Amino acid sequence: MTRPVTGGGGGQRLLDRHPRAGRQEALRHQMxxxxxxxxxxxxxxxxxxxxxxxxxxxxxxxxxxxxxxxxxxxxxxxxxxxxxxxxxxxxxxxxxxxxxxxxxxxxxxxxxxxxxxxxxxxxxxxxxxxxxxxxxxxxxxxIAETIRRTVLRPLPMHWGGLDHAAVYMPADTYARVGGDFYDIQPGPHGTRVLVGDVQGKGIGAVEMMAALLGTFRESAYHEPDITTVAERLEVRIRRHREHVAALGRTDLDRFATAVLLDFPQDAKDAVDVVNFGHDPPLIAGPHGVRTLPPTGGLPLGLGDLVPPEVPTLPPVRRFPLAADETLLLTTDGVTEARAPDGGFYPLTVEVTRALAADPRTARPRRLAALVRDGVLRHSRGHLEDDTTVFAVRRI
Incomplete structure (x- = not known):
């Protein structure tokens, strides 16, 4: 099912009119x-x-x-x-x-x-x-959707001083909830955002997602340094895998890609970014689109694969972010969405074209809806992986 764009309205879509049914059931009911x-x-x-x-x-x-x-x-x-x-x-x-x-x-x-x-x-x-x-x-x-809603809490409008919009679309698989996640946590040290994707599907992915989100909500509120929040996330995923191993389960190789954002109180025109092997965010504004450079960081849970002398945490990078610019974060369901001829969805090209036609597309709700509709149109509604679109900017 396709989630409506949160943070505001949005027109009814074919898949929105059948919230309990999968894409195939919805199409049959419609026809x-x-x-x-x-x-x-x-x-x-x-x-x-x-x-x-x-x-x-x-x-x-x-x-x-x-x-x-x-x-x-x-x-x-x-x-x-x-x-x-x-x-x-x-x-x-x-x-x-x-x-x-x-x-x-x-x-x-x-x-x-x-x-x-x-x-x-x-x-x-x-x-x-x-x-x-x-x-x-x-x-x-x-049941799977109820579990997911319990883990992914609803986000109030303008939460933490941010205007945001989120879309989640599950893959074309029955009853196998995926591991895409996102959250906003305001606190005394600024507002932090986490968007990511746990490898794999099923209850194991949801368990790891819940562990990461719980750690993020606590550490992002209490810790003044975003680096410490990143360290807590890495430690938490390792502890979770140790617990899974102690239970005798075999899904020990899960990891998670993620982007951790910090909107610092002392820099209203900047954002701090920690990228754990995730697709680099885009910054979209009236003057165009720019892709943030990758930091080369490892996904969460893979830090124990490098030698001890090599830093396991990606660096914190600060980037300028104007008041009329929006950060666009997506999971690989967007960039890996395929057309019938095998071509991938051209995210940057589509967003650039839309902004050239109407600079107001940079607003979070419009931007998330643009990517959602573009992915569904490009893939003919057939999604190979869970897809999350998250757009956020300062108010």
Missing amino acids: LRVRGRSVAWVPPLLILIGIAVLDIFTPDDFRIISWIVLVPGIAAAICSVWTTAAFVVLSLLTYVVVDSVWPDDFHVGLPDLILIALGGLLATAACAVRIRGEERILHIRG
Whole structure:
């Protein structure tokens, strides 16, 4: 499901109108509804009528009325159980009526009637299984989404003196919540922001995400130095992996890429950045787009792979940030979104073009919505990885 852009309004989208369903379910529901009413019964009805009409107007030696056994099967794929059962009865009645129109010598007879009845019973049972499976998938997805909402707390508007907007879109996988995360923590030493992505999916990724966010919320509030916050995050991920190992689990190789931001109180026109192997943020403003240089930092949890004499934490870099400029942070679901021809989503090019057409696109809500819609359009709605877009600027 696609999350609306937080921090403000935004128009209703196809995927927003089906918040509990996955992308495929949402598309099917949309295609089978007109003005809010279900039209799933129309395709099998048209096929039923078409078979009956063709059977009447085809030559005597070419009877196709027995093809009516397809109708309950089609209904089972798109209709409810009761609608499918109704089409079974309607198919049997249509068969009897159409077959009786022909002279006795050309009747298809009882064998095909039994075939249609058995096919209808099987179709009805298959429809019941399908409906139960869909309900279970939606239930599991609902549980996963509840877990994610519990870990990723809602962010108030203008929280910590920042104007922000966030979009989260899960990948095209059922009931496998990913590890994208973001948060804002105001405190006595300034406002800090964390955006990142835990490697992998499932409950293990959510556990690590929760551990990192909990550590960030406490250390970002209490610690005056952003370097100490970065150290706490690295230590926390190692402690989490030790705990997982003590439980005898095998998912010990998880790590997380992240960007830690500090909006210092003593520099209103600057931002401090610590990049743990994440995609470099973009700064978008009325005068264009610039990409912050990568710092070469390792992802969180991989610091123990380097020799002791090599620094494990990436450096803190300060960059100028004007009042009308927005920091744009994305996870790799954006930069790795592929078109049907295999091309990656050109994030910088798209943002630059949009800003040239309308400098107001640099506002967080507009910028997040632009990237969200661009990724969905570029990938035709098929996302290979969880996708997060986070835009933030000072008020």
